[in-house]
Amino acid sequence: MNVTTTSPNISSSSYLSSSSETEWELMPEPDISEVVIEDEQPVDNLISEKQQRLLTSSAYSSLNVEIPFLVTANVGLFYAEKKPPLVPDVMLSLKVKCPEDWSQKKNRSYFTWNFGKSPEIAIEIVSNKVGNELGSKFKNYLDAGVDYYVIFDPLKYLSKNVLQVYKKQVSSYQLQEDYWLEAVNLGLTLWSGEFEGQFYQQWLRWCDKSGNILLTGDEKFELEKQRAETEKQRAETEKQRAETEKQRAETEKQRADHLAQILREQGIDPDLI
Structure with missing residues (x-):
């Protein structure tokens, strides 16, 4: 595999918060004792499972940042009290750290009032025609304050477009012509290649401004080899x-x-x- 990359830098100057930290700090912490955060439901299929790990592992292996970040797969995003969570296949949040004490319920999911902000990116991997990726989830992610809503539809269940990137405006999302996420100095690209022994034509990968993909640890090892x-x-x-x-x-x-x-x-x- 011949791949090269220059890991992008995400600097604090490029970070855009969905709402001020002060506003979050003033919010009282809701009672989550009755909230279900683990429903024990499996991921949809092998494509989704491997795709999620490809995006998360490459981020942690290759993102070169001056600020902490969190990339999760299939983790609940709680953005409002008494509202069901969103569960993006992958989400990325800048300027946050993963909580250390996982014995506390509030540290095992992404509660926006605890992290003090919304994630910048939410990615949905389409695996059927009933997920509302082109329907209600637009409003849900907008209400959650997510800057970029990404729909990856490798089998073209919803449209002829394999990849769609939407950027949050004042009261709606606008479809971008490209896949560059300016607010986080990071991009997305479709890539044909092998991941964990599985060759696939349309993997979704992070990339830098020049289109160089972010490598996984195995890819960096192979490249060094x-x-x-x-x-x-x-x-x-x-x-x-x-x-x-x-x-x-x-x-x-x-x-x-x-x-x-x-x-x-x-x-x-x-x-x-």
Whole structure:
């Protein structure tokens, strides 16, 4: 696999919050004792499962950021009290840290009032025609304050468009012409290749401004392995070149010595020629 990347930097200057931290801090923490945060429902299919891990693993392996971030797969997004959560297949939130104490219920899902902000990106991977990705979820993610709503439809259940990226405006989402997410200095791209032994024509990948994909840990290892093998081959070639040059010099010396011997036998001092 020949892949290259320059991991994008997400700086604090490019970070745009959905609402001010002060507003979140003033909100009382709702009672979530009766809230169901784990419904024990499996992911839809193998495409969704592998796609989710590809996006999360590559983010944690290759995102080069000066601020903390959180990328989750199939985790509940609670954005309003007494409203059911949204469960994006993948979501990314900047300037937050994953809670350490998972024994507390409030730390096992994404409660916006605890994190102090909404996630920047929510990605839905379409696996059937009943998920409302092009319907009610527009309003839901808008109400949740998500900056970018992404619909990935690899099998084209909903439309001929495999990938759609919507950016939040004042009161609606607007479909972008490209897949660059300016507010987070990060992009999305469709990629054909192999992930965990499975070749697929249309993986969804993170990318930088130049279109270089963010590599998973395995891909970075393989790339480093290829670089090491290339360096080893280069060193071997250089060694062979040096050996050839040494042999050439030795042959030349032997030829010169032989010629000098012939001249001496003829009474000619080769050093005087």
